[in-house]
Amino acid sequence: MRLYDTLTRTLRDLRPLDGKAFRFYCCGPTVYGPAHIGNFRTFVTQDVLRRALETSGMPTCHVRNITDVDDKTIRDSQKAGQSLENFTQHWTEMFHADCEKLGLLEPHIEPSAVAHIPQQVAMIETLVAKGHAYASDDGSVYFKIASYPDYGKLSRLDERELDLGKTQNQRANADEYGKDSLSDFVLWKASRPEDGENFWPSPWGNGRPGWHLECSAMIQEYLGDSFDLHSGGVDLVFPHHENEIAQSACACGGHFAAHWFHITHLLVDGGKMSKSLKNMFTLADLEEKGFTAMEVRYVLLGAHYRKPLNFTLESLHAAREALQKLSKLAHQLAAKVGGEFSLTEISFGPFDAAWQSLNQDLNVPGALGGLFTGLRDAAGYEGKQAAAALAGMNRMLRALGLVLPSVELAEVAEVPQEVREVAEARWQARAAKDWAQSDLLRQNLLEKGWLMKDGKEGYTLEPT
Ligand code: AMP
Numbered sequence: 137m138r139l140y141d142t143l144t145r146t147l148r149d150l151r152p153l154d155g156k157a158f159r160f161y162c163c164g165p166t167v168y169g170p171a172h173i174g175n176f177r178t179f180v181t182q183d184v185l186r187r188a189l190e191t192s193g194m195p196t197c198h199v200r201n202i203t204d205v206d207d208k209t210i211r212d213s214q215k216a217g218q219s220l221e222n223f224t225q226h227w228t229e230m231f232h233a234d235c236e237k238l239g240l241l242e243p244h245i246e247p248s249a250v251a252h253i254p255q256q257v258a259m260i261e262t263l264v265a266k267g268h269a270y271a272s273d274d275g276s277v278y279f280k281i282a283s284y285p286d287y288g289k290l291s292r293l294d295e296r297e298l299d300l301g302k303t304q305n306q307r308a309n310a311d312e313y314g315k316d317s318l319s320d321f322v323l324w325k326a327s328r329p330e331d332g333e334n335f336w337p338s339p340w341g342n343g344r345p346g347w348h349l350e351c352s353a354m355i356q357e358y359l360g361d362s363f364d365l366h367s368g369g370v371d372l373v374f375p376h377h378e379n380e381i382a383q384s385a386c387a388c389g390g391h392f393a394a395h396w397f398h399i400t401h402l403l404v405d406g407g408k409m410s411k412s413l414k415n416m417f418t419l420a421d422l423e424e425k426g427f428t429a430m431e432v433r434y435v436l437l438g439a440h441y442r443k444p445l446n447f448t449l450e451s452l453h454a455a456r457e458a459l460q461k462l463s464k465l466a467h468q469l470a471a472k473v474g475g476e477f478s479l480t481e482i483s484f485g486p487f488d489a490a491w492q493s494l495n496q497d498l499n500v501p502g503a504l505g506g507l508f509t510g511l512r513d514a515a516g517y518e519g520k521q522a523a524a525a526l527a528g529m530n531r532m533l534r535a536l537g538l539v540l541p542s543v544e545l546a547e548v549a550e551v552p553q554e555v556r557e558v559a560e561a562r563w564q565a566r567a568a569k570d571w572a573q574s575d576l577l578r579q580n581l582l583e584k585g586w587l588m589k590d591g592k593e594g595y596t597l598e599p600t
């Protein structure tokens with residue numbers, strides 16, 4: 137997989153630092169209302185990246201947090217007359233339900249900010265001890281950005297003519313602030329009457345963490361000082377990710393994220409879809425209009441992640457047609473294969489171009505185009521060739537997280553996931569010339585009722 141990196145502005149190969157699993161962190165939702173489909177453009181794109189890596193045989197460790205304490209969650213839980221915990225739990229459950237419908241794989245770890253207050257306090261203590269943070273008179277603590285000369289590299293402050301030297305005495309106490317305001321940012325917010333019961337003890341008095349801190353603390357806890365990739369929508373580049381880098385670099389050392397993956401916004405009428413602008417659509421809104429979550433997913437995959445995507449209801453109609461067309465072609469292919477189970481698992485057959493597109497800077501529109509072309513090419517296939525094409529198509533659909541409408545026939549040639557995993561592991565053991573392990577896994581497959589036949593470029597699985 138080659139992917140664009142925001143920091144270096146280059147396409148770079150993705151390889152796990154530890155040689156084992158690709159460990160990545162995605163900034164998760166702020167749970168103070170329903171997530172909108174703009175948020176889901178970002179989450180769906182991250183999901184496809186993970187699926188593509190896993191399809192290529194690379195194990196992943198996916199961490200995505202829940203922001204359950206910040207200015208907005210506190211403000212709106214108060215308005216709703218609910219405890220912060222009950223309020224955020226409700227919206228977290230709604231978020232999970234939407235994720236499931238949209239076919240998002242569950243992250244391996246989903247930590248919440250409130251569950252990591254001690255880790256955040258400890259990080260502030262380290263930053264104060266090292267001279268990167270200071271307490272103000274009211275008991276709030278700020279990060280001193282002038283103490284970190286690399287501040288601003290990700291968002292290229294130098295190109296925006298914002299001068300680090302001019303930040304003396306400028307402080308941002310709000311969790312969110314504009315692109316052009318450069319200032320010391322808040323790590324710990326002293327408790328105010330309007331925060332109600334939502335405060336925790338700290339060496340600086342009662343208060344709560346600033347928003348930017350939680351990701352640094354949870355990354356340190358679950359991924360350590362250095363990890364493979366960090367992701368979010370483009371609005372997070374500054375200040376959120378810039379602040380995360382500063383906190384983590386100064387508190388922990390290490391390299392923090394090796395790669396930065398940012399997704400361009402979903403727009404409505406040319407402007408950003410956002411909760412605060414009240415121009416948002418939720419999944420429930422679209423379901424009410426009669427569309428399915430898969431149609432929404434298809435729309436969200438419709439533009440390259442580095443290009444803006446303008447949302448329209450017409451695009452949902454087009455998605456419906458496209459999915460139906462795909463389904464029809466897939467059925468025709470599956471019908472030819474009938475009950476035959478033979479699969480060339482690691483080959484994509486006529487879907488190779490689709491797979492190559494996906495691996496070239498996650499070109500999903502290219503991959504979707506390749507899916508149609510592959511299906512048209514496969515229309516002339518028979519027997520084993522058709523079975524291999526069907527396997528390639530299923531693999532490609534899994535990588536994109538697409539479930540076609542009524543695919544009973546297309547599943548005829550499916551090998552169970554558990555069997556597929558053992559076969560992949562054996563293929564890798566064989567590639568590594570670990571013959572003992574390879575034999576063991578081959579035997580294991582036989583016990584499961586599958587014969588694995590090795591070819592030059594791939595293997596087939598046949599029921600015994
Ligand atoms: P939030 O719940 O606001 O913290 O955002 C969750 C994720 O959605 C973040 O990665 C944001 O950058 C991303 N996001 C917010 N608005 C949009 C949008 N209109 N299009 C794409 N991603 C977005």
Ligand code: ZN
Nearest residue numbers: 163351376380
């Ligand atoms: Zn974050």
